[in-house]
Amino acid sequence: MTKTTAVTKGISRRSLLKTGAAAAGFAAGSGVITGFPTIWAQNPITLRQFGTGVSNLNAIADKCKEDLGITLEMTATDSDAAAQRAVTQPDSYDIADIEYWILKKVFPSGAIQPMDTSKLKFYDKVVPLFITGKLTPESEIAQGTAPHTVGFVEAQDSKTFAKEPTQWFTMMPTIYNADTLGIRPDLVGRDITSWADILDPAFKGKTSILNIPSIGIMDAAMIMEASGQIKYADKGNMTKEEIDKTIDFLIKTKQAGQFRAFWKSFDESVNLMSSGEVVIQSMWSPAVAAVRSKGIPCVYQPLKEGYRAWGGGLGLASHLEGAKLDAAYEYINWYTSGWVGAYLNRQGYYSAAMQTAKEYMSADEWGYWVEGKPAQGDILAPDGKVMEKAGAVRDGGSFDERMGRVACWNSVMDEDRYMVRRWNEFIAA
16 A cells, blocks of 8 residues: 655654653653643654555644644555565664554564553453454454454563453554455446456456455455355465465466456556546455545445455554653554544544544544445545535445454465465466
């Protein structure tokens, strides 16, 4: 999800160390000082955050500065680059804004330190998907790297994931969604009901899937299973034999001319769809909204097999301590206090602390985005432009209908290296 890099200028790390921030940090940590954000205004702190373009947004950095006095320097990159940077450049960031499947690669390296849940003000407001893996007690736990399976560690110094919730959280969840195929209803010419529809010969040369291996392979798995090519034991953790069968089929399909392109960034997917070069493809919800905002019909199509989900959160770099660590916790508590959650909800994502986000949304916005109700008035995008007209209903319905029908999560498999090697063969074929 590559977008332009957003950097909010602040004081340098070196000049920060010359201020009295360290002393203030000690006092803050000892509980002597209260009344944030006064501390950060008086002793300026800069937090360096990197992650995907979905949530590394200028508006969040601006609001953080306004509310807390903390300067956020944000760098936006794609998922693969984020995974690499998290592990290989742990001193280059303070906050890792990454997806849960990436945690499987990052956490064992020691680049991120566990969070003490007792310091997380809105931990009790986190939706149960991230704690137990179930949205409701009746929900089935989906395949793949479900966030709760990598959400906790046994102890503060542990690098292995816990089987049950503990006091030590790997990340504070912030953003997630249930993904499906985007379609151009004016160009497909029929009802789309299944992931298998992307294979229809009528759409030859007009389809696309995304080229991020850990995510693209899950879309491919949904397509393969829906078309009766294979039944996986676990889509999110394929055997070598299952990987081979999946990639061989993709190569055959590609060579037959079914795919028009493979996209890596949000903008690429928007351009493919709005130009009409592609009529059915892997898509992200805000990309569908971006196409619609140009006056071009585009639908995020619910499919009978369910959704492929992803989730992300904020992780603490292992080098953080003292004032910087206090500021990072303060920032994370601010992030989950409602304003950011409402901002993300308005883009078609979901906030991990839905109840705090609700306080920052109108009843009509909440009804449209979360409850699946028809909009009473025009629905505005975060930038104030009209996104949907009165009467519109969100694709896929309510939060419970969408997140309650997750078939698999983005995943890192045991055979990840082999899968990536074979995926690259497919892209090069």
